[in-house]
Amino acid sequence: MSGRPAPRGRLVGVSTPEPKTCATCGRTIEWRKKWERSWDDVRYCSTACRRHKPGPTDEALERSITDLLASRAASSTICPSEAARAVGGEDWRDLMEPARRAARRLVAAGQVEITQGGRVVDPSTAKGPIRVRRAR
Structure with missing residues (x-):
C-alpha cells in the first residue's frame, strides 16, 4: 500500500466496467455508482441526449x-x-x-x-x- 488515499469517487478494490459512448453525442460515458444495477441499459450521457435521439x-x-x-x-x-x-x-x-x-x-x-x-x-x-x- 502506498499510503495515498484512493482517488475521489473511486472505490478501492472494486473494478468498474469499461466506459461507453453516448448514442446521441458520441461523448464518453463514465461508469457511476448509481448505475451499478442498470449499466447494461445506459445508452445516453444526459437527459438532453436521451430526448434528442439521432434522426x-x-x-x-x-x-x-x-x-x-x-x-x-x-x-x-x-x-x-x-x-x-x-x-x-x-x-x-x-x-x-x-x-x-x-x-x-x-x-x-x-x-x-x-x-x-x-x-x-x-x-x-x-x-x-x-x-x-x-x-x-
Whole structure:
C-alpha cells in the first residue's frame, strides 16, 4: 500500500466496467455508482441526449462525412462544416454541432479520427476547431 488515499469517487478494490459512448453525442460515458444495477441499459450521457435521439439529419451528416472523406486522398481531412454545408444548404450553421456529434459517433464506430493541429485528440474533450480524417 502506498499510503495515498484512493482517488475521489473511486472505490478501492472494486473494478468498474469499461466506459461507453453516448448514442446521441458520441461523448464518453463514465461508469457511476448509481448505475451499478442498470449499466447494461445506459445508452445516453444526459437527459438532453436521451430526448434528442439521432434522426434522419444525423444519419445524413454521418453519410456526408464518410462520402467527403471517400472522395479525397487517404491522408486528407475535412472540417465538420463541409458536411453541414452539404446537408443543410443555406442553413448549414445550425448543423455545426450536429455535425460534430456525427463525427464523434463515427469515431466511436472506429471509422474516423478527430484531429487538432495534426494530432489525434479525444473527441469527448476537444474544444475549438477540429478536423476529421479516416481512421488509420
